[in-house]
Each structure stands twice: as structure tokens, then as C-alpha cells.
Amino acid sequence: MKPTSYDKALELNLDPKVYGTLAEIGAGQETANWFFRASGTAGLVAKTISAYDMTMSDEIYGKTGRYVSAERLSAMLQHEYGILLDRLAPKRGTDTTFFSFCNTVRARGYRDSGECHGWLGIRFQIKPGDPPSDIVIHIRLLDQRAIDQMEALGIVGLNLIYATFRHRGHLSEFADSLTDNLNTGRVEIDLLKFSGHGYSFFDNRLCALQLVQSGLTDATMFLPNGEVVQPTEALYHRPVLLLRGSFNPVMNIHLEMLKGARQQFSRSLTSQEQGREIELCEISMHNLLRGAGVDPVDFIDRADALQSLGKTVLVSRCAEFHRLAAFLNRCTDSPVGIILSIGLLNELFKAKWSENLAGGLLESFGRLFKKGVTLEVFPWKNRKTGELVTAENFHAPENCKHLYQHFVENGRIRAIPCESDALLAFTSRDVSRMIQQDNPQWRELVPEKAWNIAKRQAKISA
Numbered sequence: 001m002k003p004t005s006y007d008k009a010l011e012l013n014l015d016p017k018v019y020g021t022l023a024e025i026g027a028g029q030e031t032a033n034w035f036f037r038a039s040g041t042a043g044l045v046a047k048t049i050s051a052y053d054m055t056m057s058d059e060i061y062g063k064t065g066r067y068v069s070a071e072r073l074s075a076m077l078q079h080e081y082g083i084l085l086d087r088l089a090p091k092r093g094t095d096t097t098f099f100s101f102c103n104t105v106r107a108r109g110y111r112d113s114g115e116c117h118g119w120l121g122i123r124f125q126i127k128p129g130d131p132p133s134d135i136v137i138h139i140r141l142l143d144q145r146a147i148d149q150m151e152a153l154g155i156v157g158l159n160l161i162y163a164t165f166r167h168r169g170h171l172s173e174f175a176d177s178l179t180d181n182l183n184t185g186r187v188e189i190d191l192l193k194f195s196g197h198g199y200s201f202f203d204n205r206l207c208a209l210q211l212v213q214s215g216l217t218d219a220t221m222f223l224p225n226g227e228v229v230q231p232t233e234a235l236y237h238r239p240v241l242l243l244r245g246s247f248n249p250v251m252n253i254h255l256e257m258l259k260g261a262r263q264q265f266s267r268s269l270t271s272q273e274q275g276r277e278i279e280l281c282e283i284s285m286h287n288l289l290r291g292a293g294v295d296p297v298d299f300i301d302r303a304d305a306l307q308s309l310g311k312t313v314l315v316s317r318c319a320e321f322h323r324l325a326a327f328l329n330r331c332t333d334s335p336v337g338i339i340l341s342i343g344l345l346n347e348l349f350k351a352k353w354s355e356n357l358a359g360g361l362l363e364s365f366g367r368l369f370k371k372g373v374t375l376e377v378f379p380w381k382n383r384k385t386g387e388l389v390t391a392e393n394f395h396a397p398e399n400c401k402h403l404y405q406h407f408v409e410n411g412r413i414r415a416i417p418c419e420s421d422a423l424l425a426f427t428s429r430d431v432s433r434m435i436q437q438d439n440p441q442w443r444e445l446v447p448e449k450a451w452n453i454a455k456r457q458a459k460i461s462a
Helices: 005-013 030-037 054-061 070-092 146-166 171-177 205-213 231-235 252-267 296-308 321-331 342-347 360-368 398-409 421-425 428-436 440-444 448-461
Strands: 018-025 045-049 097-106 117-124 133-141 187-196 219-222 240-244 278-284 312-316 336-341 374-378 413-415
Touching: 005 030, 005 146, 018 030, 018 070, 030 045, 030 146, 045 070, 054 070, 070 097, 070 117, 070 133, 097 146, 117 146, 133 146, 146 171, 146 187, 171 205, 187 205, 187 219, 205 219, 205 296, 205 312, 219 231, 231 321, 240 252, 240 321, 252 278, 252 336, 252 374, 252 421, 278 296, 296 312, 296 448, 321 336, 321 360, 336 342, 342 374, 360 398, 398 413, 428 440, 428 448, 440 448
Parallel strands: 018 045, 018 097, 240 278, 240 336, 278 312, 336 374, 374 413
Antiparallel strands: 097 117, 117 133, 133 187, 219 312
16 A cells, blocks of 8 residues: 555654755645654754745845746755755765755635646755755646645655655656645646756656656656756747647658648737747657557657757647647647648547537537637648648538538638648658668658668567
8 A cells, every 4th residue: 555645754754864954935834744743853854944035035045037936946955955965964974865855836825816836856865975866846736725735735745755765766656656645636747857966867758758657747848958848837928839740750741741830820920929939749648659558768769859850849648639729728828739630630520539528529629729729731642542632622521511611711720731742642651661671762751860760660660
């Protein structure tokens, strides 16, 4: 059985090798409170502090543009851990693994309906005398009452400290344990990052994948340089253009889709929005499933291929388009365009994607287009007849043809032109088969920077 929160706090309090400080800003000192509830607190806690007043906080940690941010958390960890080592390392540094836990949080306030979230982190030693290591998470607090948010925050904070010293060698156990003793739907964790001593070769993209795989968040993202980022901060006030695909392998047609959609999407933006667009390539969990589970090597290959082309990657578990749109609309208040093929457009009209909605297909489309999302549709060429199917001549199901025409006439569904029909003649399966058969034609269909990865992907698929 999983240990209770009380059990975790007591176990850490009684561990003679672990000792540290806790600094918490926002939503009370709920993490520290767990250790005070259990016996033996003096065995773990050297100091707790909470600097609520901004002036007091600035005097301790320095000024910052945003108080609930990764920047503020980093300053807190640096300050608290430095003091801990300066004052206690000479006395007990040979047999103690020191840590400093910090958080900065915006919980529900009086007459407050804004986003409630926080940054939590721990700086710690893997063994006595080691240089410091860091683990950082970002959390969204989903409870409506402040008192419930405080409780959830305290439990997650405790779980983070416990996982640091008990589960850090196993990523899936670490991630899953962060929400121990919490009911589903109370928090969302959309960033997990390891750094510092012992993690110089660790790939935090696997953390992003694990959070989605464990159901702790709907989506995570990382930049072309591999840096894992918190989606809301990265997309804040920015127009988003997203391409859905399997990217197995990345093909020139994907770049053509982005190019055509970018030109069309940019023309619809205001002068203030133009130049701030961000392109995302989304890999869904559905496309990553291989047999009984997700192959991390396959995932890294797809991510590497996209990043080699300068693309930002989003990993999501939003199979339904309306769920993906809701996620993006939560991250930005600017326009959102979703790029898709004719095949995926046809999928939108199938009942399976709206069977869990009381309003069925109409509710599904209503949610999708609620905040001005547009679908940028790339054409498809029928191999047998040679017919070019575009968003303009696409035949929706008979009972939806007037609904579809409404979306087209009102600019919700827009056609992307294709400059080269030759790109439409082959699929990713064709490319994999060509590679496996040593047919050099595949090189004309895949960007050169992705050739090596495409060959490796084809061998995995064989």
C-alpha cells in the first residue's frame, strides 16, 4: 500500500541523514505543516520561513518581475540553500544530505477568479558533500476553495520531498507519486525538470512525456534546444499555429503544410500579433503507442527530428480536437490555428469523437470553435483517380454538409494551397518501406537533417 502523507512525513523526520529548510510563499506553510504534525520534526527541519510581504520578499531574495515564476523560485532556492550550507555544513556536512524546499504560489484569493498555480522546487545533495541538484515542478491548483488548494499544495510539496529521497532513480514512480493521497482532478502538474549534479546527461524531454503518460497533465512542451518549458508561460499572448501528425518520419510535406498555413494564418493577425506567432508540432500519445506501451527511444527520435528543423514540440493526450483547442485557448488569448490533413478533417465528423458529449457532434464543434480557432486544411490526392480534394470541394457527410459549409463561409475552416502535387503522392508508410527496400527515392521526401533519424525509425518499424 502507498504510505499516507503522515507516514511520509514521519519517515523523513526520522531519517538521520536528511536535513533541510522550507521556504513557502503563498497558500500558507502547508508543506512544512506536515512535518510539524508528525513526531520528530527536529530531526528533519532546520528552519521554515514565509515572506508574504513583497517588500520583505524582495529584501530576502531580490527584486523580480513576477513573484510566481521560475525566476523567483530559483532565487529562493539559491538563497535558502546557500545559508543552510554556510551555517551547518561545517558542523554536520560529512554525514548529512542537505536540502532546501521552496515554493511560490498564487492560490485563490478574496474575490479572485484568476489562474491558481505555483512553482515548487527542491535543491538537495544526492549524498553528503555532493554539489547541489535541483528538481522543479509547476502545478495548477484546480480546487475552487482556497482551503482545498492549500491542502493539495501541502500534499504535493510533501510528495516532492519524499520522492526526491525515495524515488528519484525511477522516473515513472517519481511522477506517479507526486499526487499520492490526492483525488484525481485536484491538481495538474505540467512541468518536471531535473538539473545539476548527477543530471548533466539526463533528458528532461522524458519527464515531459512521463507527465502526459501518467495523466498528470494534458500536454507538455519543449523548445528546439530541448529545454522543457511550462506551456502557459511559453504561449502567453502569442498566436499559435499547431500541426498534428505522427512524424514517423518527419517529411517535406510537413514543412510544406507549415509553410502554407503560416502564410495564410499571418494574414489574419493584427499588426500587434504579427511576428509573435509560434509554431508547434504536436505528437499525441495515441501516435506514440507501440504494442503494450510507449517506446521512449521512438519518442526521442521523433522529437530529435523535429527539433533539428527548429520546431517546438508539444506532447499531448488530447485525442479530441476540441480538447486540444481548449488546452491552447487556456494558454493564450491570441488566435489559434490547427493544421490538419483531409483525412483528419473527415475524422472530425465521426461519432466516436463526441460520444461522451451530451450535445454530440454539435457540442464537439461548438467547443472546438468557441474562441475563434481555425482549421487550416491541407489537400489530399486520390491515388486511383488523381482527384485533388481540398477544403473547398471536400464532401462532408450528408447530414453535416450545411454545417460544414457554414464553417467554410465563416472562415473557421480554410484551405491551404499545395505548391507541389508530388508531395501528396507518398505517405510516411511509403517512406519507411522505401528505406527498408533501399530505394533512394525516400531522400526526396524527407528533409536532409532528418535522414539519419528516418533510417533509424524505419528499422524500428520493420
